[in-house]
Amino acid sequence: MSSEALIILIYILVLASFLGFELIAKVPPTLHTPLMSGSNAISGITIVGALLACNEMGYVTISKWLGMAALVLATINVVGGYTVTDRMLKMFKKK
């Protein structure tokens, strides 16, 4: 990785972190649990990394097995996380 590419990644990291702070600070306590399980589902973005890892090499390497394990785990996180968040948010209604 060139130092230029690294700097760009660090830019992204810093700006996204500030954005995250700003976005979450406005969420009311009522929604803290769904927010948390929703953001947990977003952290399952590692699924993209897992897909790339699965694809990397032949069938017998440890890398591929690890990639497949990561893929299963990240999918549970993503699918389960979004589903349970939706289930919770469905219940929040005004009378």
Add this chain to the structure above:
Amino acid sequence: MSITIQIAYLVASILFVLGIKMMNKTKSARQGNRLSALGMLIAIIATLLQIQVISMVEIFGCIVLGSAIGLYYANKVEMTKMPEMVAIFNGFGGLASFTVALSDYFLRTTVQMESIELVTVISIIVSVFIGGLTFTGSIIAFLKLNGNISGSPITFKGQHPLNLVLFLSFLTAAVFNVMDQSDPILIIVLIVIALVLGVLTVIPIGGADMPVVISLLNSYSGMAACATGFILNNNVLIVAGSLVGASGIILTQIMCKAMNRSLINVLLGGFGQTTSGPAGDGPSITVKEVGVEETAMLFDSVSSVIVVPGYGMAVAQAQHVIRELMEQCEKRNIDFKFAIHPVAGRMPGHMNVLLAEANISYDKLIEMESINDDFQNTDLVLIVGANDVVNPAARNNPQSPIYGMPVLNADKARTVIVSKRSMGKGYAGVENELFGYPNCLMLFGDAKQTITKVVTEMKEM
């Protein structure tokens, strides 16, 4: 990387940001969650399109398996078990990032036999550290919440020095690993230390501090994904990971503020233990008991009620019967509200979810700052399974370990009824002086059973 996939990742990142933004209103939250899920789908499909067809069978197998497990548990889990669910999913997220980092490491060192450049190897080490710590830490949090291991702080002599030694050993092994990547022992040492540290950092933290731990672990799982983004030089992982990392930190801060404690204080563990002694075994207080008939009569005679829910309500699954109580009171034109302390329960906003599940409108749930002045003008306060968050000692006893923690002023109401199974102490292990107050009555028994009886009595009136 092709321009198409870059654009897809950009769209996904925008959808994540919009999705979280829409989470700040109850009305738009559900749609926000769906937008974020759509972003995830776009990122996944774009990635799938650029990888080779040869491994598609395994990939789809893994996705189907993971989706089936995720869907099954997400649909089956009870709302009272939400903290456990979030804890375990956090753990999976952390473990996934950890595993991707290792996969990349082994690919480069054992298959491609190349020397990994400095930034990447450091990112791998960071991802292994945070991911591994998140995994075992979340498992311990899950086991504590689930009651498989004691929820009280587990501490032993030399715990903090041991953690420090382990951390320094990790740093040393990391430096050696950067210099010599061909030795697999070094990476194994790193893996083991990260996993052990996860266990050691969560076991000393008690049940009352779980909201802080859960949101901190949530933050870690985002940071692990972010570190993995640096390994793979992948923007969408960095954006999504840092959004989650930052969100978790903010929530952690809110929780710490609600308990008037610093994060360091929580992490070092043992709420109430550090200052134990006289506070723990002071003279026991005399309490007044009240029966269900009398409670029903009290409810029938008042004009305003505030309910303070706590973890005990979740354990007893009493939220539905409390809605029935609310209906009985509203029939009698009694003003009925809920006072929500930010750290009531075992995760941030836990009580709100349980009450929403019982079909209680969210505008009846009032936050601590907004409701604290109302207690003095309230006829009756019903405390269901909350303890530390209503302890007046936090206001007036400087000796108390929870002194300074913002609490609900439930004691200022004309009458207070405490629904509680026994005289056991709260998670902070502190005696609650409120129970001895002249205006306080104890309604002993399982909250669900006793309140059901109260509601039945009221229906007959």
